Amino acid sequence: MSAPVIQGWCPGALRPMMSGDGLVVRVRPRNNSLTASQAEGLAATAIRHGNGYLSLSNRANINIRGVTTETHPDLIAELMALDLVDANAENEARRNILVNPVRPHFLGDPDLYPNVPIADALADALAGPDAPRLPGKFGFVVDLHLGLRYLGRDIGDIRIESAETGGQDFILRADGMSTGTRVTGDTAAGLAIEMARWFIASGGVGPDGRGRMRDHIAGGAQLPAGLTGDVSPAPQARPPKPGPYGGGKLLAFAFGQVRAEKFAWLAKAGGSIRITPWRMVYFSSGLKRRRDLHHDGDFITNPADPLLNVVACTGAPGCPQALGPTRALARQLAPLVPQGKLLHVSGCAKGCAHPGPAPATLTATGPGRYDLILNDTAAGTPARPGIQPDDLTTTDLFPTG
Numbered sequence: 200m201s202a203p204v205i206q207g208w209c210p211g212a213l214r215p216m217m218s219g220d221g222l223v224v225r226v227r228p229r230n231n232s233l234t235a236s237q238a239e240g241l242a243a244t245a246i247r248h249g250n251g252y253l254s255l256s257n258r259a260n261i262n263i264r265g266v267t268t269e270t271h272p273d274l275i276a277e278l279m280a281l282d283l284v285d286a287n288a289e290n291e292a293r294r295n296i297l298v299n300p301v302r303p304h305f306l307g308d309p310d311l312y313p314n315v316p317i318a319d320a321l322a323d324a325l326a327g328p329d330a331p332r333l334p335g336k337f338g339f340v341v342d343l344h345l346g347l348r349y350l351g352r353d354i355g356d357i358r359i360e361s362a363e364t365g366g367q368d369f370i371l372r373a374d375g376m377s378t379g380t381r382v383t384g385d386t387a388a389g390l391a392i393e394m395a396r397w398f399i400a401s402g403g404v405g406p407d408g409r410g411r412m413r414d415h416i417a418g419g420a421q422l423p424a425g426l427t428g429d430v431s432p433a434p435q436a437r438p439p440k441p442g443p444y445g446g447g448k449l450l451a452f453a454f455g456q457v458r459a460e461k462f463a464w465l466a467k468a469g470g471s472i473r474i475t476p477w478r479m480v481y482f483s484s485g486l487k488r489r490r491d492l493h494h495d496g497d498f499i500t501n502p503a504d505p506l507l508n509v510v511a512c513t514g515a516p517g518c519p520q521a522l523g524p525t526r527a528l529a530r531q532l533a534p535l536v537p538q539g540k541l542l543h544v545s546g547c548a549k550g551c552a553h554p555g556p557a558p559a560t561l562t563a564t565g566p567g568r569y570d571l572i573l574n575d576t577a578a579g580t581p582a583r584p585g586i587q588p589d590d591l592t593t594t595d596l597f598p599t600g
């Protein structure tokens with residue numbers, strides 16, 4: 200198997216990445232939120248300049264694929280008019296902030312769970328002239344909500360989270376540490392930036408410009424006293440499923456991809472849209488025309504839909520690194536996956552669609568051939584190398600039940 204190319208950076212809108220089907224343009228909505236008019240405008244842009252689809256990333260961003268170098272400037276002009284582009288590519292890359300998408304909104308008291316004010320303060324600090332020069336994939340998580348965490352399974356180097364001690368207690372925690380220090384809505388962003396500066400000053404960034412907090416902590420780095428504490432994070436909420444949720448509604452797309460035309464329709468039906476890192480969107484105040492959704496093949500509204508138990512990256516032919524197709528195989532195998540299990544089909548060992556371990560992973564290794572890997576990542580040691588997946592059974596994929 201040839202080793203995947205690790206880029207060390209993520210595409211943006213101003214700095215797109217070339218793929219097998221053209222440029223990938225990644226739009227990073229501020230606070231994971233789009234107004235209805237931004238969502239409609241974004242959909243129109245994807246139809247005009249991309250392949251007509253929008254896909255959700257596992258950092259709650261939105262990719263437009265199939266863009267050409269000739270039309271990219273026009274696309275950027277349209278995104279600027281929608282207020283969906285940062286001032287420059289550096290600011291865009293650094294504004295890597297994941298905000299709890301199912302956050303409550305207390306209109307009477309917006310400071311009760313200040314996810315958005317904290318994320319805004321972080322974004323402003325990261326856009327400043329003296330902002331810490333962080334590695335491309337380094338990210339922040341803001342995850343406050345009624346004594347629970349929703350983003351505990353999502354990657355983030357510096358985390359501002361609900362504390363175990365109560366509904367309105369928050370902590371700042373370096374990824375890799377089991378506990379953090381108490382913060383408030385007013386102090387959280389400033390201390391998080393201080394932690395980012397410490398990460399750089401203490402050697403967290405390698406000579407190749409890359410670095411993750413978890414690796415730095417595992418390597419023995421010691422946080423200064425003001426940035427460490429003994430408060431545990433709140434418990435992790437159960438993984439959200441499509442359907443009514445917290446007064447709103449979650450809607451899933453197979454493989455996180457939706458026709459732009461349908462996305463625009465959703466904005467008309469539901470108003471502002473919050474993007475989640477879970478291949479779903481959230482309508483905080485429900486959907487006006489929700490009955491229509493039950494008969495629409497573009498959306499997954501049934502929490503027991505087999506397609507929710509499979510993840511697959513773009514694969515061949517869209518990704519130049521892919522050693523085989525992914526999504527058609529994942530669709531074919533989805534009925535074999537028991538509820539509560541997950542099958543990851545990856546076009547190569549990089550495992551973009553699911554960087555962590557999965558109960559079963561099929562990693563393409565060449566024409567018609569896949570490695571079956573159990574309880575590990577797409578790059579793990581195969582239990583059955585080089586198999587042809589057509590005759591696989593549930594027991595083959597999940598031998599321990």
Ligand code: SF4
Nearest residue numbers: 512518546547550551
């Ligand atoms: S995991 Fe998939 S999308 Fe990522 S580089 Fe490999 S083939 Fe491409």
